[in-house]
Amino acid sequence: MAIKTEEMVLNMGPQHPSTHGVLRLELALEGEIITNVIPHIGYLHRCFEKHCEAMTYPQIVPYTDRMDYLAPMGNEFGYAIAMEKLLGIQVPERVEYIRVIMAELQRISSHLVALGTYGADIGAFTPFLYCFIDREKVLNLFEITCGARLLYNYIWIGGLSHDLHPDFIRKTREFIKEFRPNLKEINDLLSHNRIFIDRTANVGILPIDTAINYGVSGPNLRGSGFKWDIRKDDPYSIYSKFDFDIPVGEGKYGTVGDSWDRYYVRVLEMEESCKIIEQALDQLPEGDVQSAIPKRIKPVVGNVYARVENPRGDLGYFIMSDGSTSPYRVKVRAPSFVTMQVLNELCKGYMVADVVTILGSIDIVLGEIDR
């Protein structure tokens, strides 16, 4: 005899310990099975694009930091690349190498937060503390370079704000030497843990065609088995000089494209970032980091679109200039904004507790979604 059920709407409100920020999810449930998920965003809309139209080009750099606040170096990098393409500036080689080192260190620190909070959402609190200890070491490295722990204003158009501190290279090599065994420890604690696998394998399976049609990119797309990385497929800066792999999900404990794959791709990417940093430190040339910074930035009338590989996906900047010192229009194509749309497809048919698992595995940052 079938039980008569009615559809119930449950609100996972803006204040929730597991929504990674201020996000409101409206879940339509049939018992405990989800039939529909409607995300409501905009609780952190800080009018970045309107500010860009009023500020001059160098003044926009601190605002780009604050969009994806877990990977600010990546945001600044994207903006600098877009502006240098529009202005036609070629930066010195030392600047390129330092930018790559900073971006890869930022990738490590961002993935550590992603993994730590993912474990905390699932219920494992200890990896959160371990990840944050390693993250403090990376933030120390950033602090001795530019003075700030979280939001740097370091990568400027045409160069950098400060040169490297004399101790930076030695401390970075020490960090990488200590980090590799710590990564193995995190793996033993979380990745191959029976409870973690039971909660994440076969949950939220994302097929490749759906992912590309929805615009998913970054580790989420690579977790489904598709090798797509802007650093290799549409190279920018000097990434073509380094030798590194692109890890993809293989469905080790479940189906290809489930939450475990998306999580494990991030763990493997941290190892690849360590390789890139070591190669960059070995090849680092001398030079002046501020020689190519223009005194006054007034580009010609035109527009440019440039994209970089941020820890969350493809970050794109569309900048339209009308010949004055402020841009006419800046549009940021944030990876988390585009990835949120696929949440409905991923959650259909699973239970309420799996929403937390799936949301944690796609690793969103609300500052980027709402800009």
Place this chain on the structure above:
Amino acid sequence: MKKAEEIFQLLKDNFPASNLELKTDQPTEAIIIASPLEIDKICLFLHDASELLFDDLMNLSGVDEPKAGLLTVYYHLGSTKIKHKITLKVSTDRNKPEVSTVTEVWKSADWHEREAYDLLGIIFLNHPDLRRILMPYDWDAGYPLRKDYENPEFYQGMKVPY
């Protein structure tokens, strides 16, 4: 990998009736200008044609141009298989902005178009769910990213300006 001129030629061969233009004088890339009510058919062709395969909508953004009295939408398309890129542009009248939606071709256009509607007021015809996305649902003070936007004094009892 196809260049912008070759893609433009393919489009002109397949859509002889619509008015397409190729603009190559401004930095940094070539732009194909199309008409707003036919953009969905053009995008469907770009997505399905076997030598083009533009399966990745990289960006969709709206721009306000009050001096020309137009609202424009820029589409940046890329291909994950063939690795080429192209930019499209459509313009509509500022007082009655209407553009066909491309959500049938790429589902990622859904929220991009909702954001263009929310912040600039561009109406996308046949969109499955066109409502505000970033501003509050009962915001009635206009479209914030337009150049002539004025801030309201109060919103639900809270003072808005500094």
Place this chain on the structure above:
Amino acid sequence: MGFLDKEFTDGNIVIAKAEDLFNWARLSSLWQVSFGLACCAIEMMATSASHYDFDRFGVIPRPSPRHADFIIISGTVTLKMATRIKRLYEQMPDPKYIISMGSCANCGGPYWEHGYHVLKGIDRVIPVDVYVPGCPPRPEALLEGLLKLQEKIRHESMIKKTA
């Protein structure tokens, strides 16, 4: 602290004012609503991690506002979110305290000039006890803000009503 100075010789009896006792109990175990909005929330998480520990001051994050003593508003408050914060504040039971962390919550921060959707300071909606400046404030600054809140609670009076 002053309590243990008032012990009798056999060590099991302490005499204190009721006000001091209640204030001491309140400030030693402040439970916070885990509420993070933007970049300052990451610094708050770093403060509760093991390097700058929050737990040694007795602060535990609680998910529900009904179990909590105080709330740290960390991050930009937008107009859409301000009504919800007011509702959260009304749900917390007395005595409750508010720390406003970061420039955005203090006065609108870097978005004060052209932010059409940013509330210029959370004190336009709820009463604030301690302001912690910074963008984002260092974890040490947040800990100092907490200590100032504890100082404020230590001098509270049972007879005179606050907030």
